[in-house]
Amino acid sequence: MIAGFEPLDVLQGLVMLMRQRVEGRAEVENEYYRIVRPEGNRRALEILYRVFEPADTEWRGLGVIPNSGLRLRPEYARFDAAVRLPVEREPLKVHRGCICGDILRGAKRPDECPLFGKACDPEHPIGPCMVSSEGTCAAYFRYGPPKRSATARPERSVHAAG
Numbered sequence: 444m445i446a447g448f449e450p451l452d453v454l455q456g457l458v459m460l461m462r463q464r465v466e467g468r469a470e471v472e473n474e475y476y477r478i479v480r481p482e483g484n485r486r487a488l489e490i491l492y493r494v495f496e497p498a499d500t501e502w503r504g505l506g507v508i509p510n511s512g513l514r515l516r517p518e519y520a521r522f523d524a525a526v527r528l529p530v531e532r533e534p535l536k537v538h539r540g541c542i543c544g545d546i547l548r549g550a551k552r553p554d555e556c557p558l559f560g561k562a563c564d565p566e567h568p569i570g571p572c573m574v575s576s577e578g579t580c581a582a583y584f585r586y587g588p589p590k591r592s593a594t595a596r597p598e599r600s601v602h603a604a605g
């Protein structure tokens with residue numbers, strides 16, 4: 444959902460999300476149409492692609508996606524830190540049980556990961572989704588539905604007198 448920052452934009456964005464949920468849709472929708480246009484900011488794009496070109500890029504939890512990122516064009520290599528200061532990087536290792544990729548694609552919820560809240564939490568992150576506070580698993584851990592436990596108080600029930 445693309446939404447603006449004004450309170451009415453946020454509310455309208457939430458309404459549109461709820462409508463998708465009720466109608467069983469999962470689509471990119473644009474609430475912020477007065478600023479965000481399908482063709483983008485032509486002038487900014489022109490400058491951007493003069494300096495950068497598409498490149499295969501590795502994304503946390505998703506792996507390498509062809510042409511999903513940008514790198515400086517060869518004529519700007521003198522400004523490219525990766526060219527000037529090459530660093531050997533070990534490939535990212537992801538724990539076998541981590542389902543971050545499925546979560547980022549919206550195919551699974553964080554609490555469907557068997558490690559969530561047990562071996563993996565914000566203090567001891569195992570996968571990339573738990574590392575930073577805006578990570579999907581970290582946010583779900585902090586703000587998701589309350590975790591039930593055997594010692595949790597049962598919900599109060601109301602019995603009709605009679």
Ligand code: SF4
Nearest residue numbers: 541542556563570580
């Ligand atoms: S809870 Fe941890 S291990 Fe599981 S998907 Fe999230 S980051 Fe990966």
